[in-house]
Amino acid sequence: MKxxxxxxxxxxxxxxxxxxxxxxxxxxNIGLEACGNVRIGKHxxxxxxANSAVEAENLVKDACEKLLIxxxxxxxxxxxxxxxx
Amino acid sequence: MKxxxxxxxxxxxxxxxxxxxxxxxxxxNIGLEACGNVRIGKHxxxxxxANSAVEAENLVKDACEKLLIxxxxxxxxxxxxxxxx
Numbered sequence: 001m002k003x004x005x006x007x008x009x010x011x012x013x014x015x016x017x018x019x020x021x022x023x024x025x026x027x028x029n030i031g032l033e034a035c036g037n038v039r040i041g042k043h044x045x046x047x048x049x050a051n052s053a054v055e056a057e058n059l060v061k062d063a064c065e066k067l068l069i070x071x072x073x074x075x076x077x078x079x080x081x082x083x084x085x
Numbered sequence: 086m087k088x089x090x091x092x093x094x095x096x097x098x099x100x101x102x103x104x105x106x107x108x109x110x111x112x113x114n115i116g117l118e119a120c121g122n123v124r125i126g127k128h129x130x131x132x133x134x135a136n137s138a139v140e141a142e143n144l145v146k147d148a149c150e151k152l153l154i155x156x157x158x159x160x161x162x163x164x165x166x167x168x169x170x
Contacts, residue, residue, distance in 0.1 A: 005120075008128045023129075023152065032148050034134045035090075043093045043128035044108075049119040063117050067108065 003048045003056040004081040007064060009074050010041035044068065053080055088133045088141040089166040092149060094159050095126035129153065138165055 011017045020038040027035045046063070050056035057080055064076050096102045105123040112120045131148070135141035142165055149161050 010128065010130070020129075024131075026152055027131075027148055030151055032144060032151075034144050035131050035148050037132040039130050041128045041130075043095065043126045044105075045095070045124050045126075046109075046112075046120050047122040059117060059119050063112055063120050066115055066117075067111055 001050065001052075001056075001083045003050060003053065003083055005046050005048055005056065005060040006079040006081065007044040007046070007060065007068065007076055008041060008079075009044065009064075009069055009076045010039060012073060012075055015073060041074070053082065056080055086135065086137075086141075086168045088135060088138065088168055090131050090133050090141065090145040091164040091166065092129040092131070092145065092153065092161055093126060093164075094129065094149075094154055094161045095124060097158060097160055100158060126159070138167065141165055 017039045019040045023038045023040065024036050027038070046060070048056045048059050050059055057078060060078050060080070064078070069076050102124045104125045108123045108125065109121050112123070131145070133141045133144050135144055142163060145163050145165070149163070150156070154161050
């Protein structure tokens with residue numbers, strides 16, 4: 001079965017996010033004072049061939065830990081979308 | 086009220102995503118052949134002060150169109166999380 005995985009990778013909460021700070025400041029400059037506290041991370045989608053949702057999630061977790069994230073600076077969450085039946 | 090907005094910004098479907106292609110190739114190299122067709126975009130969270138969900142969504146859309154996205158190359162979707170009551 002072909003699953004689609006959506007992965008959100010965000011900087012750890014305890015860390016400063018300079019890119020987000022820059023965007024926050026610029027939102028104020030263009031008159032959008034109501035928006036703030038911006039944090040910027042990565043959104044990754046991929047297709048996964050697996051026999052079950054559990055297997056697919058393990059494969060995606062493997063991919064995150066081996067290649068996609070830096071555990072010192074980033075945290076990730078995985079959202080698996082079931083294949084259309 | 087304080088809303089939290091989650092924004093996903095992805096490269097347009099019609100465009101090549103070289104970063105995603107590089108990750109796809111590397112996933113194969115480390116033995117994760119089951120994963121492929123990777124696309125990489127940005128995930129942004131921000132806080133929005135607004136009186137209603139509609140107002141909050143319009144503010145976030147404004148922020149995207151004026152500052153965050155490049156409409157030629159990127160598409161975005163907004164997911165608004167209601168404030169804890």
